[in-house]
Amino acid sequence: MSSIAQYLLNGLMQGTIYGLVAIGFTIFFGVMNVIKFSHGDVLTFGAFGGLVAAWVATALGFPIWLELVFVIVAAVMASAVIGAVIAQGLVLPLKDAPPLNMLLMTMMVGTAIRECIRLFFPNGTNPQKFPELLPSGGFDLSGIYFRYDGLILIAAGIAFIFLVQWIINRTRLGLAIRAVAEDGETARTMGINFTLTVVIAFAIGSMTAGVAGALYGLYYSEINYGMGLILAIIGFSAAIVGGLGNIWGAIIGGYLFAGLQTAVVAFLPALSDYKNVIALIVVVALIAWRPTGLLAERGSERV
Amino acid sequence: MVAQSNDVIPLVASGLSVKFGGLLALNELNIEVRRGEVLGLIGPNGSGKTTFFNVISGIYAASAGKVLLDGQDITTLKPYQIAAHGLARTFQRSRLCLSLSVFDNLMLGAVRRLNSGLWYNLLRRDRLAVDVRSAAEEARDLLAVFNPDLAGKLWEPAISLGMIDRRRLEICRALIGRPKIVLLDEPSAGMTHDETNQLMNEILEVRQNLGNLTIVIVEHEMGLIERATDRCVVLNYGKKICEGKYADIAADPLVREAYLGKS
Amino acid sequence: MTMISMKGTAGQIISSILVTVFLAGSLIAILEIEDQRELGICVAVIAVLSFIMPRLGILRSAEQAGAHHPWAVRSIILIGFFSVLLILRDNNFALLMIATILIYATVCLGITIQTGYAGLFNFAGAAFLGTGGYTAAMLGNVTWLPDAVTIILGGIIAAALGTLLILPVLRTRGHYAALTTLAFGVLFNGFLEANELLGGPQGLKVPGIQMFGWDFSNDLAIGSYTFSFYANYVLLIGAIFAVFMMFTRFVERSWIGIWLDAVRLDEIAASVFGLKVSVWKSFAFIAGNFLAGVMGAVYAKMTAFIAPANFTFGDSLLLVAIVLLGGIGNRWGVLIATMIVILLPEKLQFIQEYRLLLFSCVIIMLLMVRPAGLLARRVRVFEELR
Numbered sequence: 001m002s003s004i005a006q007y008l009l010n011g012l013m014q015g016t017i018y019g020l021v022a023i024g025f026t027i028f029f030g031v032m033n034v035i036k037f038s039h040g041d042v043l044t045f046g047a048f049g050g051l052v053a054a055w056v057a058t059a060l061g062f063p064i065w066l067e068l069v070f071v072i073v074a075a076v077m078a079s080a081v082i083g084a085v086i087a088q089g090l091v092l093p094l095k096d097a098p099p100l101n102m103l104l105m106t107m108m109v110g111t112a113i114r115e116c117i118r119l120f121f122p123n124g125t126n127p128q129k130f131p132e133l134l135p136s137g138g139f140d141l142s143g144i145y146f147r148y149d150g151l152i153l154i155a156a157g158i159a160f161i162f163l164v165q166w167i168i169n170r171t172r173l174g175l176a177i178r179a180v181a182e183d184g185e186t187a188r189t190m191g192i193n194f195t196l197t198v199v200i201a202f203a204i205g206s207m208t209a210g211v212a213g214a215l216y217g218l219y220y221s222e223i224n225y226g227m228g229l230i231l232a233i234i235g236f237s238a239a240i241v242g243g244l245g246n247i248w249g250a251i252i253g254g255y256l257f258a259g260l261q262t263a264v265v266a267f268l269p270a271l272s273d274y275k276n277v278i279a280l281i282v283v284v285a286l287i288a289w290r291p292t293g294l295l296a297e298r299g300s301e302r303v
Numbered sequence: 304m305v306a307q308s309n310d311v312i313p314l315v316a317s318g319l320s321v322k323f324g325g326l327l328a329l330n331e332l333n334i335e336v337r338r339g340e341v342l343g344l345i346g347p348n349g350s351g352k353t354t355f356f357n358v359i360s361g362i363y364a365a366s367a368g369k370v371l372l373d374g375q376d377i378t379t380l381k382p383y384q385i386a387a388h389g390l391a392r393t394f395q396r397s398r399l400c401l402s403l404s405v406f407d408n409l410m411l412g413a414v415r416r417l418n419s420g421l422w423y424n425l426l427r428r429d430r431l432a433v434d435v436r437s438a439a440e441e442a443r444d445l446l447a448v449f450n451p452d453l454a455g456k457l458w459e460p461a462i463s464l465g466m467i468d469r470r471r472l473e474i475c476r477a478l479i480g481r482p483k484i485v486l487l488d489e490p491s492a493g494m495t496h497d498e499t500n501q502l503m504n505e506i507l508e509v510r511q512n513l514g515n516l517t518i519v520i521v522e523h524e525m526g527l528i529e530r531a532t533d534r535c536v537v538l539n540y541g542k543k544i545c546e547g548k549y550a551d552i553a554a555d556p557l558v559r560e561a562y563l564g565k566s
Numbered sequence: 567m568t569m570i571s572m573k574g575t576a577g578q579i580i581s582s583i584l585v586t587v588f589l590a591g592s593l594i595a596i597l598e599i600e601d602q603r604e605l606g607i608c609v610a611v612i613a614v615l616s617f618i619m620p621r622l623g624i625l626r627s628a629e630q631a632g633a634h635h636p637w638a639v640r641s642i643i644l645i646g647f648f649s650v651l652l653i654l655r656d657n658n659f660a661l662l663m664i665a666t667i668l669i670y671a672t673v674c675l676g677i678t679i680q681t682g683y684a685g686l687f688n689f690a691g692a693a694f695l696g697t698g699g700y701t702a703a704m705l706g707n708v709t710w711l712p713d714a715v716t717i718i719l720g721g722i723i724a725a726a727l728g729t730l731l732i733l734p735v736l737r738t739r740g741h742y743a744a745l746t747t748l749a750f751g752v753l754f755n756g757f758l759e760a761n762e763l764l765g766g767p768q769g770l771k772v773p774g775i776q777m778f779g780w781d782f783s784n785d786l787a788i789g790s791y792t793f794s795f796y797a798n799y800v801l802l803i804g805a806i807f808a809v810f811m812m813f814t815r816f817v818e819r820s821w822i823g824i825w826l827d828a829v830r831l832d833e834i835a836a837s838v839f840g841l842k843v844s845v846w847k848s849f850a851f852i853a854g855n856f857l858a859g860v861m862g863a864v865y866a867k868m869t870a871f872i873a874p875a876n877f878t879f880g881d882s883l884l885l886v887a888i889v890l891l892g893g894i895g896n897r898w899g900v901l902i903a904t905m906i907v908i909l910l911p912e913k914l915q916f917i918q919e920y921r922l923l924l925f926s927c928v929i930i931m932l933l934m935v936r937p938a939g940l941l942a943r944r945v946r947v948f949e950e951l952r
């Protein structure tokens with residue numbers, strides 16, 4: 001029983017991380033029809049940013065709670081900045097180029113970020129230990145053991161998801177973003193600053209990567225330069241399954257993927273090594289069956 | 304040219320409706336296109352003319368009703384199947400492959416006449432060479448009717464052509480497949496009055512050469528409609544509101560109201 | 567023939583010879599020079615010459631030659647090829663490099679058909695390459711099966727595996743194909759790493775090729791010349807490469823070539839005029855994967871070893887990048903891009919560590935500044951069909 005709960009907790013944690021990554025993908029696609037594949041490596045960048053912030057905070061003797069805040073803020077900011085720079089410097093100039101060029105470019109940007117971390121971060125090729133900043137231990141509830149840190153992280157992740165969702169759907173900025181996503185040209189004529197809105201949207205999307213990166217580091221206590229790639233693939237597939245451009249779809253897709261992984265580990269433990277393989281097969285099958293995603297994908301072509 | 308049986312109506316739309324979500328774009332349309340005629344399809348913007356073309360050619364699905372092409376029910380067929388039955392069209396928004404040559408673009412129109420087999424294309428190169436040469440000649444002849452200069456640009460990329468030549472290329476593309484019926488969607492959009500006249504002459508000349516092809520033409524310039532069409536159908540809000548010779552429909556109060564509004 | 571056209575022909579032939587000599591010479595120089603400084607200078611000189619050559623119209627002229635006098639050009643290329651082989655006959659490493667270049671170039675021809683002609687995204691090129699390789703590995707124990715059959719089977723199985731993915735790949739929106747092939751590549755890698763039956767992460771040994779009664783691991787003696795044993799593979803692979811180059815050319819210069827381009831450029835128009843889009847996309851996808859599988863089998867047999875680590879997403883990405891670098895849709899661009907991408911990192915030791923980073927930066931710059939790639943794809947002119 002307790003192991004089931006452990007799986008559940010793990011699954012929820014994973015799902016939250018995947019969901020955050022997927023939200024980023026879906027925002028980028030929604031706003032500019034771009035699959036920004038560097039998103040996973042932006043996450044890694046954010047995680048490493050958080051790591052550096054942790055070192056700084058420890059060196060300055062911050063209390064733990066302050067260090068925690070510092071780490072998360074640093075991760076979010078690092079990701080947001082690099083995401084914005086990529087948007088302004090690389091994505092926007094290529095917006096009329098063939099989609100293959102854009103996709104390849106973002107993949108290469110991701111590779112470049114990953115390699116820079118591997119080459120230039122001290123001891124970059126090896127996994128880095130992430131500080132323990134959350135209360136360890138947990139509590140028992142009818143035989144199930146709940147980790148404090150896990151619960152806090154899941155709560156934080158979900159809170160951030162709601163924050164992003166609120167920004168997109170309830171603020172004027174979000175309205176501008178949605179307008180640009182709907183029809184960039186018209187939005188421009190309505191007085192919306194296209195470039196600025198796109199860059200901010202990309203920054204917000206990248207922030208989700210930063211949060212995901214921080215959550216990952218805090219939960220698993222370890223990060224490494226290559227962690228972004230598989231997260232990008234999972235996040236991308238989660239976003240497609242949910243319907244590109246649809247934020248709720250991305251969230252559902254993320255939890256769905258984590259659910260699949262958890263199901264494999266829980267019910268088919270002999271195949272644990274194949275959990276990603278199986279989950280990806282299911283996802284690809286889902287896409288083949290429902291190509292526009294479980295919820296709707298936006299966009300159609302004028303004939 | 305295969306002789307067509309003369310008692311089958313080339314194109315019949317009966318009870319044709321198309322719905323986009325809550326919007327009824329075509330409302331129980333009944334249209335007949337008679338053999339060898341030039342039928343004008345007119346109506347204010349948004350009245351469903353292009354939608355009609357899109358349903359006929361299989362791009363949109365009909366929500367209700369039927370479309371018969373030479374007696375065959377093509378309502379649920381895919382575009383490539385409908386093309387095989389002898390339907391060709393142009394598009395309101397130019398759909399040329401700009402990076403391909405004029406010849407390549409034209410050949411796209413001739414798909415149903417060309418051999419797409421792997422063996423032939425990859426291994427019978429000598430036969431292919433012969434067919435390419437004769438296709439090129441036919442292409443030049445067709446283009447020359449519209450613009451002799453165009454015939455000399457067979458191997459230029461389509462993007463190097465001016466707007467009018469691109470229009471002509473699109474029309475030739477629709478014609479080169481020797482279709483049974485051609486749909487022309489605003490072929491003269493963006494042209495001056497004289498250019499439009501010239502284009503119409505060219506189309507009529509080709510039509511004659513092809514044995515009085517059946518044409519449905521969507522147009523906004525009434526002079527063109529008056530001169531070139533045998534009959535007209537007027538649409539408004541997806542419904543047919545009038546039908547007949549141009550002189551008759553021009554006088555019809557309903558038609559006036561559709562274009563100019565109630566006074 | 568008028569005087570002018572004779573000059574034209576002569577000029578084209580001369581240009582072809584110049585280009586071939588330049589390429590062969592560069593290849594030999596880069597492969598033979600060991601000293602890093604000399605090598606750096608050599609590369610710089612080659613780069614400068616490559617910059618000047620197109621401006622003198624030599625490249626255009628050579629392309630014309632290829633279009634109008636294909637058999638003359640093919641003869642020139644063959645002479646060049648054999649000359650290189652002769653000069654490098656003792657350098658085993660060089661021969662291995664040439665073989666590797668030709669293998670990757672062929673796989674990239676397949677990707678050219680898929681992406682350059684039909685517009686399909688394929689981020690699993692390495693996985694199909696690996697499929698061919700593992701087929702060769704598994705069939706290695708079946709000693710009665712001739713190697714030629716094994717190699718072809720490698721292609722067939724790769725093509726068959728590709729058909730599993732065909733449904734999402736046929737969708738209009740490119741990113742479905744992108745994700746599906748991406749996921750497949752990761753799946754493939756993950757599966758191989760986890761699965762002990764197929765050797766796991768340590769890999770498998772693969773027997774070498776024995777064809778026409780000749781064991782390819784023996785040095786080749788022709789006349790008074792002895793060629794180091796990789797020459798056997800170079801000859802075989804060169805032949806396969808030549809066949810697939812012709813195949814690609816014939817596909818492009820035929821009605822099918824037009825259909826593929828139409829499908830890529832405007833699916834709706836293509837279907838309205840009678841093209842069954844799914845047929846042509848499937849053809850391109852299957853053909854490309856077949857090529858990858860065949861070369862994978864050959865590669866595994868040549869290197870006598872196969873492991874999952876050679877078939878990662880990064881490798882698939884490399885293939886797509888090569889195709890774009892060369893100039894999407896240009897067969898010769900593919901060859902040149904492959905040479906650059908395979909040779910330089912191998913030989914320029916001082917950039918070894920940074921090669922992936924440098925590569926990604928180069929591609930990013932390419933995409934921003936010169937997305938057409940090294941050799942632009944010319945408008946198809948149906949003047950020579952041989």
